[in-house]
Amino acid sequence: MSNYINLSIKEIHVLLKEKKITPIDLVNECIKKIESSDLNAFITLDKEGALKQAEELSKMEVSDDLLFGIPIAIKDNIMVNGLRCTCASRMLDNFTAIYDAGCIDLIKKHGMIIIGKTNMDEFAMGSTSETSYYGAPKNPWNKDKVTGGSSGGSAASVSAGLVPMALGSDTGGSIRQPSSFTGIVGMKPTYGRVSRYGLVAFASSLDQIGPMTRNVYENALLLNAISKLDRRDMTSFDTNEDFTRKIDKPLENFKVAIPNYFVSDIVDSEVKNKILEIKKLLEDNNVKVDFIDIKHIDKTVTLYQIIAMGEASSNLARFDGVRYGFSYPNPTSLDDLYSKTRKFGFGNEVKRRIMVGSYLLSGENAKTYYNKALEIRDDLQKNFLKVFDNYNLIIGPTTARCAYDLGDKGDDPLKSFMDDVLVMHANMGGFPSLSMPVGFNSEHLPIGLQIIGNLRDEATIYGLASFIEKNIKEDFSEVRNGL
Amino acid sequence: MDYKITVGIEVHCELKTKEKIFSPSLSCYGSMANTNINVIDLGYPGTLPLLNKEVLEYAIRACKVLNLNITHDMHFDRKNYFYADNPKNFQITQNETPIGRDGYVEIDVDGVKKKIEILEMHIEEDTSKSVHGEKSSLLDFNRAGVPLIEIVTKPCINSSVEAVKYLEKLRELLLYANVSDCKIEEGSMRCEPNVSISKTEKFGTKVEVKNIGSISNVGEAIEYEVARQKEILEKGEVLKEQTRRFDDKTKTTILMRVKETGNDYRYFPEPDIPFVHLTDEFIEKSLHDLPRMPDDRRNDYEKAGILPINIEKIIANKALSDYLERFLDINLVIASNLLLGDISAYLNKNNISISDTKLTDDKFRDLVNKLDKKEISNKIFKDILNDIMETDKNINTILDDKGLNLINDDSLIDTLIDKVLSDNSDIVNQYKSGNERSAKALMGLLMKEGKGKINPSSANQKLMEKLNS
Amino acid sequence: MLSKEEVMHVAHLARIEIDEEELEKYQRDLKILFDEIDKIKDLDDFDEDRMFSPCENAFDLDRRNVEVDKDNLLLNVPKKKGNFIEVPVMINE
Known part of the structure; x- marks a missing residue:
């Protein structure tokens, strides 16, 4: 089997440019790797469409765009016109997207080739991808371990080298946590950076699409491609900048904060020690690193639950068997159609969150819970903004522990939230946040470092991330090369 | 002591903006079913509401003519309920921050002026249309997302006449502000009075009436309700809070449903639309061409x-x-x-x-x-x-x-008058002997002589001068 | 703990049919979650004057000339009659 996919994007580009390979070679290689993989990373593989597009691109002059002809995998909650979009739910098992998401428009404009749609937690609700109607994807580092989630399929496919790049979505860590578990780089950009038009909503005020890649530079490159003002999303914005511009630049007068909560007892000691190693690495290079306290940071997960489940209960109300998706056959009444379609269409985790969300908003509860959560959320954002008055970035672990066994989580409703505990602050405040691999635990499972930046300041995150990437000795490509 | 009648009225009006409130589909729904829609109107997964600023301009104009205070900082809320005509199973409306508050419309009942107080006015989206068969209903989403304003009065209307006057006035104001077509027959204005009667200061049990097809029918519906409620109370029975429907043929109201205790709409701020700050500049601009x-x-x-x-x-x-x-x-x-x-x-x-x-x-x-x-x-x-x-x-x-230019030339008119007077000395004599109607005959002859082209008023003046000299 | 009636009320609001077994499971699960969620009630040292909104003002965006997809709209409809979408008869209008 050819192994062009494991080359860097820049190297692939040179080969394409020199006509040593064509996009067809890349697509064929991806398809072969996906078909021979047992990771269950994909829900839909679009062999025909990808090959057809590759053929068309092969007839064209290779542009200077580094992403031209590069295959990409898309999380299955993002609309790609003509392809099934299931959200890993029985509810949408037979649903065909009839339009392209805003970011997919851009992916196509750049001449990237969509290989297929990746596995995930049902409607992005979960942190192991085990709630998928199609079964859980497996972690390439150890197939008994979870990939993390909800963007588990995207993480596994990039980590294992089935595709060079993927898109995920992140509501409370769903890009960063699986990136951490599978040893890849995942970015949740500033809220509004990437258009949500065409992203099936989980929690509207928290959701954000972002790039998942093998290294920092390629992550910034993909973010360049998918971030543009989209008038079909009122929260969209654009700053017209190159996110690679601070990569490999010296860190001058750099100050980094580590919240004490991020290295408290909730974090596994192996993970904590790795973060402290990174602290030392930075200090050795004249970066000032301080431990700090941030008010409410330890209570945010509760607020996050309230907001995420409240919004989800409303966003998922549209799946009712009337206009699209699963529809319970021969209902006795309209209400029967609704309640049976939703009983059989949704899985348990989704139903539980809809139930909790509905209760949180019912009667006087909306004021007690949701509105109050929004008020504290405003405070929380201000508290983080104050940190950025004094520090360039905030760092810490992405997850409290490394990937755990499939089935470990069981049906404990609380456990579902424990994986969010370090990552959802960025969603609550709208801040950009990246996870990158920085080491291994004793089981040889990747450990992720999280870097949180100020609003709209992804470029600085990439600057620090590229510095760290260059200065650590571990290699995270073995799982790809071993294939 | 007689019963005191208390009526409050909710009015929904479609705004005649070019496009829908949260999608760029055209805001008209006469066309073939489900053709005037896009992925937003059908509540497709992945779609987001896009606020039409024109709707805010129209609503601001409505606020102005209804004397409402404009809410500068406002947001939209989701009203969550399942129904087949509600594509997202939530309606985007304004619950906490209606765009207008505390206004009034002044009416005149037999020379007595009264201010009908308006509690609030808010903006929301319309639902789809449905046609009902025996076993199934058919849905057309062309109307889904047409902008509406809902105007809610305080319970300060005390007769069917006041209600009718209020609605006529409201309709006239919104029509003249170019805000809505206000066609009740076509559904672009919908009036829902709630009626109660009481012998004490405390309000009686509220009955809401829907499905009323004209302003005069609102009056009739209120009259009927008052009579119906009186009869029940006189019998010593208890009224139940309920929603009734007006039947145009029999001019009666028919029970639709007894009110469930507290609808649980689970309102919360719409997260997909940033909060709105209406600047003075925008408000001024909106009112700039108010007729x-x-x-x-x-x-x-x-x-x-x-x-x-x-x-x-x-x-x-x-x-x-x-x-x-x-x-x-x-x-x-x-x-x-x-x-x-x-x-x-x-x-x-x-x-x-x-x-x-x-x-x-x-x-x-x-x-x-x-x-x-x-x-x-x-x-x-x-x-x-x-x-x-x-x-x-x-x-x-x-x-x-x-050749119809009027003769204004005095000398020409003089000549013509002289000719008429000398040709008709008998009529002149009749006039002089007191028959005043003869002057009219002479004037007629003069106009005829002038072939209708002489300026009648100056000619008449001159003729009378000559006759009376 | 939520009573069975409360759980049934929520299930009705959410239009999710649940059977007796599920009812008891939800009673348990919701209790666990709400013990956690109720902690928010003890939080009082925050600024109450403002609710978080992801962006400052809806006015910053102008949607003029926006094109939104409108092809194949009835492709996924489970039950159609002509150009209409068909549902079990609606009552309570």
Whole structure:
């Protein structure tokens, strides 16, 4: 089997440019790797469409765009016109997207080739991808371990080298946590950076699409491609900048904060020690690193639950068997159609969150819970903004522990939230946040470092991330090369 | 002691913006079912509401004419409920921050003025239309997302007459503010009164009436409800809070449902639409081209001396009143008489409107002024009406071409008068012996001699001078 | 703990049919979650004057000339009659 996919994007580009390979070679290689993989990373593989597009691109002059002809995998909650979009739910098992998401428009404009749609937690609700109607994807580092989630399929496919790049979505860590578990780089950009038009909503005020890649530079490159003002999303914005511009630049007068909560007892000691190693690495290079306290940071997960489940209960109300998706056959009444379609269409985790969300908003509860959560959320954002008055970035672990066994989580409703505990602050405040691999635990499972930046300041995150990437000795490509 | 009637009214009006409130589909729903929609209107997964600023402009205009205080910092809320005509199973509306608060509409009942107080006005999206069969209902989402305003009065209406007057006035104001078509028959204005009666200060049990097809039917529905409720209370029975529907054929109300205790709509702020801050600048801009309201126009018409019956005829025809707005500097009595009389007869006969004719503003102005100065007679106007409406020629050219220019030359008129007087000395004598009607006969002969072209008023004046000398 | 009636009320609001077994499971699960969620009630040292909104003002965006997809709209409809979408008869209008 050819192994062009494991080359860097820049190297692939040179080969394409020199006509040593064509996009067809890349697509064929991806398809072969996906078909021979047992990771269950994909829900839909679009062999025909990808090959057809590759053929068309092969007839064209290779542009200077580094992403031209590069295959990409898309999380299955993002609309790609003509392809099934299931959200890993029985509810949408037979649903065909009839339009392209805003970011997919851009992916196509750049001449990237969509290989297929990746596995995930049902409607992005979960942190192991085990709630998928199609079964859980497996972690390439150890197939008994979870990939993390909800963007588990995207993480596994990039980590294992089935595709060079993927898109995920992140509501409370769903890009960063699986990136951490599978040893890849995942970015949740500033809220509004990437258009949500065409992203099936989980929690509207928290959701954000972002790039998942093998290294920092390629992550910034993909973010360049998918971030543009989209008038079909009122929260969209654009700053017209190159996110690679601070990569490999010296860190001058750099100050980094580590919240004490991020290295408290909730974090596994192996993970904590790795973060402290990174602290030392930075200090050795004249970066000032301080431990700090941030008010409410330890209570945010509760607020996050309230907001995420409240919004989800409303966003998922549209799946009712009337206009699209699963529809319970021969209902006795309209209400029967609704309640049976939703009983059989949704899985348990989704139903539980809809139930909790509905209760949180019912009667006087909306004021007690949701509105109050929004008020504290405003405070929380201000508290983080104050940190950025004094520090360039905030760092810490992405997850409290490394990937755990499939089935470990069981049906404990609380456990579902424990994986969010370090990552959802960025969603609550709208801040950009990246996870990158920085080491291994004793089981040889990747450990992720999280870097949180100020609003709209992804470029600085990439600057620090590229510095760290260059200065650590571990290699995270073995799982790809071993294939 | 008799029962005190208390009525509050909720009115929904469709705003006549070009596009829907949260999607760029055209805001009209006459076309074939489910053709005037996009992925947003059908509540497709992955779609987001896109606020139409024009809706805010229209709502601001409505606030102004209903004397409402505008909420500068506002947001939208989701009202969550499952129903087949509700594509997302939540409706985007305003619960906490309605765009307008604490306004009023002044009505006049038999010369007594009363302010009907408006509690609030908010913006929301319309639902889809449904047709019901025996076993299934059919849905057409063309109407889904058409912008609505909902206007809620305080319970301060005390009779069916007040209710009708309020609705007529409300309709007139919104119509004149160019906010809504307010066509109740077509559903672009929907009125839902809630009626209660009580012998004490405490309000009685509220009954809501829906499905009313005209303003006068609102009055009838209230009358019926009051009578029905009285009968029940007189029997010593207890009224239940409920929703009833008006039946146009029998002029009665029919029970739809007894109110469930507290609807649980799970309102929360719409996260996909950033909070809105209405700047003074935007509000000013929205009100910039607000047309004059009917009461101001009535005042002008009254001052100009137009008969009350004609004033109401003009106000009832907004297009006509808007047309007159361009001619407030000329003789409005003549102008309105022309428009209500010969011109509207001409337009009706040909089934066209003024803009379809060759009657330019300059021409109309010239025509009214010429009639005002008696430079042309009513008879000549009637003769040249078709030419005015159908040719590009100005009035003078038409008159010249037809040889119809009025004679204003004093010496010529003198000569003609002398001729008539000498030719008809018998009639002159009759006049002199006291038969005043003879003067009219002489005037008629004079006009005939002048072939209808002499200025009648100056000719009459001169004739009388000569007769009385 | 939520009563069975409360759980049934929520299930009705959410239009999710649940059987007796699920009812008891939800009673348990919701209790666990709400013990956690109720902690928010003890939080009082925050600024109450403002609710978080992801962006400052809806006015910053102008949607003029926006094109939104409108092809194949009825492709996924489970039950159609002509150009209409068909559902079990609606009552309570």
